[in-house]
Amino acid sequence: MRGVHGVDEIRTAENELMARLPEGALMARAATGLAVECARLLGPVYGARVVLLVGAGNNGGDALYAGAWLARRGVRATALLLAPDKAHPGGLAAFRAAGGRTADPTPAALAGADLVLDGIVGIGGTGGLRDEAVPLAQAARDALTVAVDVPSGVDADTGAVEGETVHADVTVTFGALKPGLVVGTGAERAGELRLVDIGLAATLPAASTHVFEAADVAALLPTPGAADNKYTRGVLGVAAGSSAYPGAGVLCTGSAINGGAGMIRYVGTAADAIRAQYPEVVVQEGAAPDDLHVQAWVAGPGMGTDDAAHDLLAAVLATGEPAVVDADGITLVGSSPGLVRDRDAPTVLTPHDGEFARIADGPSGDRLASVRAAARDLDAVVLLKGNATVIAAPDGRAWVNRTGTPWLGTAGSGDVLSGLIGSLLAAGLEAPLAAAVGAYVHGVAGQLAAQGGPPSSLDVLHAVRPALREIGRG
Ligand SMILES: NC(=O)C1=CN([C@@H]2O[C@H](COP(=O)(O)OP(=O)(O)OC[C@H]3O[C@@H](n4cnc5c(N)ncnc54)[C@H](OP(=O)(O)O)[C@@H]3O)[C@@H](O)[C@H]2O)[C@@H](O)CC1
Numbered sequence: 131m132r133g134v135h136g137v138d139e140i141r142t143a144e145n146e147l148m149a150r151l152p153e154g155a156l157m158a159r160a161a162t163g164l165a166v167e168c169a170r171l172l173g174p175v176y177g178a179r180v181v182l183l184v185g186a187g188n189n190g191g192d193a194l195y196a197g198a199w200l201a202r203r204g205v206r207a208t209a210l211l212l213a214p215d216k217a218h219p220g221g222l223a224a225f226r227a228a229g230g231r232t233a234d235p236t237p238a239a240l241a242g243a244d245l246v247l248d249g250i251v252g253i254g255g256t257g258g259l260r261d262e263a264v265p266l267a268q269a270a271r272d273a274l275t276v277a278v279d280v281p282s283g284v285d286a287d288t289g290a291v292e293g294e295t296v297h298a299d300v301t302v303t304f305g306a307l308k309p310g311l312v313v314g315t316g317a318e319r320a321g322e323l324r325l326v327d328i329g330l331a332a333t334l335p336a337a338s339t340h341v342f343e344a345a346d347v348a349a350l351l352p353t354p355g356a357a358d359n360k361y362t363r364g365v366l367g368v369a370a371g372s373s374a375y376p377g378a379g380v381l382c383t384g385s386a387i388n389g390g391a392g393m394i395r396y397v398g399t400a401a402d403a404i405r406a407q408y409p410e411v412v413v414q415e416g417a418a419p420d421d422l423h424v425q426a427w428v429a430g431p432g433m434g435t436d437d438a439a440h441d442l443l444a445a446v447l448a449t450g451e452p453a454v455v456d457a458d459g460i461t462l463v464g465s466s467p468g469l470v471r472d473r474d475a476p477t478v479l480t481p482h483d484g485e486f487a488r489i490a491d492g493p494s495g496d497r498l499a500s501v502r503a504a505a506r507d508l509d510a511v512v513l514l515k516g517n518a519t520v521i522a523a524p525d526g527r528a529w530v531n532r533t534g535t536p537w538l539g540t541a542g543s544g545d546v547l548s549g550l551i552g553s554l555l556a557a558g559l560e561a562p563l564a565a566a567v568g569a570y571v572h573g574v575a576g577q578l579a580a581q582g583g584p585p586s587s588l589d590v591l592h593a594v595r596p597a598l599r600e601i602g603r604g
């Protein structure tokens with residue numbers, strides 16, 4: 131599990147750590163880690179051409195010291211100083227002493243570069259890229275680009291982007307992940323992430339935002355013991371699908387089965403389709419949700435938004451069990467938020483951006499803040515889908531999911547996700563963890579399904595079990 135820390139937290143921790151270390155030690159750690167990553171990416175370094183984009187602050191200092199390290203190993207390094215009077219003096223001296231050259235900051239200077247190092251601006255940046263940096267960022271797109279700490283132009287705290295930014299292939303970040311590297315447009319601009327340990331863990335506070343890795347998810351995934359049976363493994367009630375949209379019910383139910391629910395009770399109005407597809411499901415069409423013995427519910431996908439759907443959703447949410455609400459269910463909650471707010475049991479809401487706007491303000495460019503605010507306001511776990519799905523609990527804990535593929539933006543994909551989260555809730559996982567684990571597994575299933583070409587949601591559904599196997603293997 132990796133912690134994600136905002137800029138203020140990182141600054142405070144850096145200052146505290148710097149006070150304990152000899153001057154320059156922290157930057158030396160950062161720059162060495164950065165240079166080693168660049169060397170790894172270059173392969174043979176001798177004779178390689180590296181161009182440094184150097185801004186006014188310590189971010190440029192990191193680039194210059196890394197450039198010096200590379201130049202000492204035979205790299206032909208050229209620094210383009212965007213603010214020559216403010217370039218980090220120690221870094222520039224070291225760079226020159228190692229044989230590095232400087233040149234005018236023009237796009238032509240980037241031609242033929244094997245690697246461009248973006249040290250324009252890091253966590254000290256405000257606003258988008260400044261005008262003079264824009265043509266350089268554009269020219270860097272033709273080369274392998276490594277961002278120092280943060281792709282310049284990306285808001286390190288939020289992932290929001292105004293105008294042009296550097297598009298990094300790899301971002302080498304120091305001390306801790308920043309929100310802007312894992313959320314929103316910033317996550318796209320950062321490319322692959324490499325974290326350099328500069329010893330910051332000693333002074334950082336506990337993170338309130340986390341990124342799960344396979345081992346974290348494997349440890350949380352329910353596995354039945356010898357004494358378990360279908361009831362103790364978790365019974366899930368499903369109120370999804372309708373005669374008009376049976377497919378949503380089929381995908382959601384199938385995903386809950388593949389996700390490991392011990393048993394499923396189906397109460398939606400797509401009963402015929404469910405019977406035909408899944409003989410193992412107990413179809414109890416018309417039964418009152420409160421009369422059914424289940425450990426959790428999933429409601430909403432394809433259920434429609436008419437009065438009957440509203441009544442069914444209200445009846446599900448009036449039970450004392452945890453519930454996932456998706457799709458049409460979210461639209462219904464938008465006009466009756468009390469259905470969720472007044473519950474005692476946990477609720478997980480899984481909107482995409484359009485659905486989010488029906489239940490909360492936003493999402494703004496600061497997706498984490500928007501989701502946290504919505505979770506607090508609705509007293510529910512909110513999972514906002516996106517290139518990096520964000521999950522927040524009402525108590526402020528949050529997770530960012532890093533698995534997945536843009537191919538998951540396909541009809542029915544959300545039905546698979548909600549069924550999966552439902553099965554994890556039924557197995558007894560705490561609601562925010564069920565959402566975060568479900569998002570992770572769904573993303574891996576999407577990646578596996580996409581290996582064979584553009585996947586349908588049925589392909590993603592069929593990839594859930596292989597995904598669980600792969601995650602379990604670590
Ligand atoms: N602290 C530490 O111990 C360690 C820090 N480390 C490193 O330091 C980095 C933070 O350094 P930092 O604080 O010097 O800020 P930084 O991001 O270089 O920018 C500063 C200057 O840029 C300018 N500027 C602002 N916005 C801009 C924009 N949009 N576009 C262009 N320029 C813009 C503005 O200057 P101005 O031109 O306004 O005078 C501002 O003062 C951090 O990311 C990491 O890489 C590591 O070495 C580990 C140890």
Ligand SMILES: [K+]
Nearest residue numbers: 248251280282
């Ligand atoms: K940068």
